[in-house]
Amino acid sequence: MTDRMTLSGMLTSRAAAALDVSRAARSSKPSAAAMLAVVALLAALPFMVFSNVTDTLVNLFVLIALASMWNVLAGFGGLVSVGQQAYIGIGAYSVIALADQGVQPYLAVPLAAVTCVIFAVPTSWLAFRLRGDYFAVGTWVIAEVYRLLVVRIDAVGGGSGKGLAGLSGLDQTMRGALTYWVALALALATIVACYLLLRGRLGLSLMAVRDEETAASSAGIDVRWAKLVVYLVSAAGCGAAGGVITVSSLSVNPDAIFSVQWSAYMIFIVVIGGIGHIEGPLLGALIFFGLQQLLADYGSWYLVLLGAIGIATALWLPGGLWGLVRDRTGLSLFPVGYFVRGRGA
């Protein structure tokens, strides 16, 4: 027995010597440079194109942010929620309420994220009592409760909603550009947040939890804490997105902002793009956005198509389109795993 142990020990150490363990994938450095260039270009866009282009892009950025937040929640935290519209709504109404108090609306957007975290703490206590599919519908009921409570508050317009105060002083071009930058910043912030979150210790814990919850908890990982952090981050991101939606549309309607449609968008963008990959929501949002623009004249048929594609993806392509891309090319824009490579390679 001892002989065998030493032998295997020797084999392991020799094998380890022939391997490189690294975080960055082969594609990381060039892709990082390319991404910086893209970001710079996007940031300069208001000076280069007409405002209808940037206004449309605001929607895309909001979708990217929402989808990234759902991806981190469900794809990494295993918390499949159908109720993130609760935080979109709370975020939107926070901006309305803060603007009423005289806070500059653009500054209210990050504060909306904070408000959502404050609401998310007690909500999580309730929602975390449900598992799996029941968590999904439970979060949905909670979102409904928030909507029904909000429409009872006359100060924010009750059932008919309210306009946003505090932006009338700005000229229209300036307002469009500022909204665009805030939306771009939101999308970037959510992507960077996902990347940092998943690179760190918490990311490792989450991946362990996702693979095998019982084993992870017996290995000393605080499952509940890891899930809570993800839930709070996701609530913050969705809240800020709700804020951006409000500064972009200049008003809020409770039925629209608390609509389960937002969950449909998030879920299908992520599933089609590739759940559990940071790149997935980006790709999925681009596809969704394209579909929406392409079928703009055909009423809600794009949603029928979206649902059908979502079903097909869930059944036949569980890794989504990015999963397919990665399997074929090994490409990874945001490497959060570790790469093990032979020294010779």
Added chain:
Amino acid sequence: MGWLNAVIQGLLLGGLYALFATGLSLMFGVMRIVNLAHGDLAVVASFLALALVSGTGLPLWVVLVVTVPLFAVLGYLTQRVLLQRSLSSGPLATLLVTFGLSIVLQNVLLEVFSADTRTLDGGSFATGSFELNGSISIGYLSLATFVLACAVLVGIQLFLSRTGLGRMLRASSDDRETANLVGADSRHVYGIATAIAFATVALAGLMFAMRSSFDPATGPSRLIFAFEAVVIGGLGSLWGTLIGGIVLGVTQSLGSQIDPALTLLAGHLVFLAVLAFRPQGLIAGRTA
């Protein structure tokens, strides 16, 4: 006496909620699927009945006799074609498939029937009522719905406890692999469970259509009622679902007695309270 009336109306409404929730409970109990398209299926049944009544002029009871078996067949096929495949790809896949179905159904209804609010005209029977005493009047439709709901629940319970196939549904719910070992083809068993679920959903959908107005976007809120009835009553117990439905119905009715705007909120708050203080439900469940 307004309060007593509210309780009685809520009780009668609760029977309908229970009938409607049975399918959700059954599909979860047997297959561990939460069917997010549950509410939309009921709305589809409502629209189908509306189209049949206005298109063919058939009497309502004929439409009912056609729609319910049709939905049972659809349920069996949905299970065999869509859900069975998703079951082998993990729990997330079943959720996504049923959610996808929900989105597809809602938007197809929207395109075909527009967003207008509709009601199904049940004739004098649907609007008629009798007086119990000075302050309490009971609608024929409410009472018939309640009786029918209870009859269907008893029927399903008898099927589950007295027939070989029904026993196998319960056995599959306990332990699918061992059910295979004693000869159950789980695809067929699951198909039957889904068929029953769809048939009861269609029946409930028709009842809802006669009682209250509906439009293509009504599905999600209906799903939430069913879900709340199931959770309040306790998972995987038919009698629990009946109790859950009644608790939900009575709560909503009492809520609306205080303020009509409180109807939904009262139901949700009871649901959250059960979730917070008695997560196993009021009737701690046996399976199916």
Added chain:
Amino acid sequence: MTLLSIRDLTVHHGQLCAVDGLSLELRKGEVLAIIGANGAGKSTLLRALAGLNAPTSGSIQLNGRDITRLPAHRRVSEGIALVPEGRRLFRSLTVEENLLTGAYRGRPGPWTVARVYELFPWMPERRRQNASQLSGGEQQSVAIGRALLANPDLLLIDELSLGLAPVIVRRIYEILPGIVGAGTTALIVEQDVSQAMRVADRVHCLLEGRSVLEGRPRDLTAEQVEHAYFGIGEALPAGSAREGHD
């Protein structure tokens, strides 16, 4: 007459090759015991016979019909019933309902609920009890009854003695001759070697998915069995003990 014939059966359990090119034959009316250490592939073999694990290669024939690719529920109609490891009763069903699930396929044969009650006289008065309220030994009896109600030609029993007191195990095994007498052939997997040697007409000892020793209990020495069980020394080729009496 041959009831069951297994040829070169290989079954993988994930990456692991649990049954490795195994061949064996079982005649009608025989009791064959499979013994072997933990992880020797005994349970995987039974699961493959019942249709729960798909074989990688090889073939299984029952009554001369190839059943290798049949799903588990169809094998019940063909005449195979498994008493699974850990009993696996349906916990929300009563004792009688558990028994009745066994008769779901309605295969004709001698076994009825009444006859199972004759076999286990304590059962009738507890038939309305929930299966989860029974003791381990009682649950094991119900699991056997459930399998018998399928009226199988081949009864597979996996680890009957697991978690039960020896005296209970002995009492349950006492009914085996009666079952075989009614026309059923039995293939049992047993970790308790002495128990297996006592009830079986023939034993196979498995080591790492292969049959390393086979013979009638009385023809095998304790040393042979011990070596085969632990894989000590040169493993005896599977045919060595067979030639004598086949």
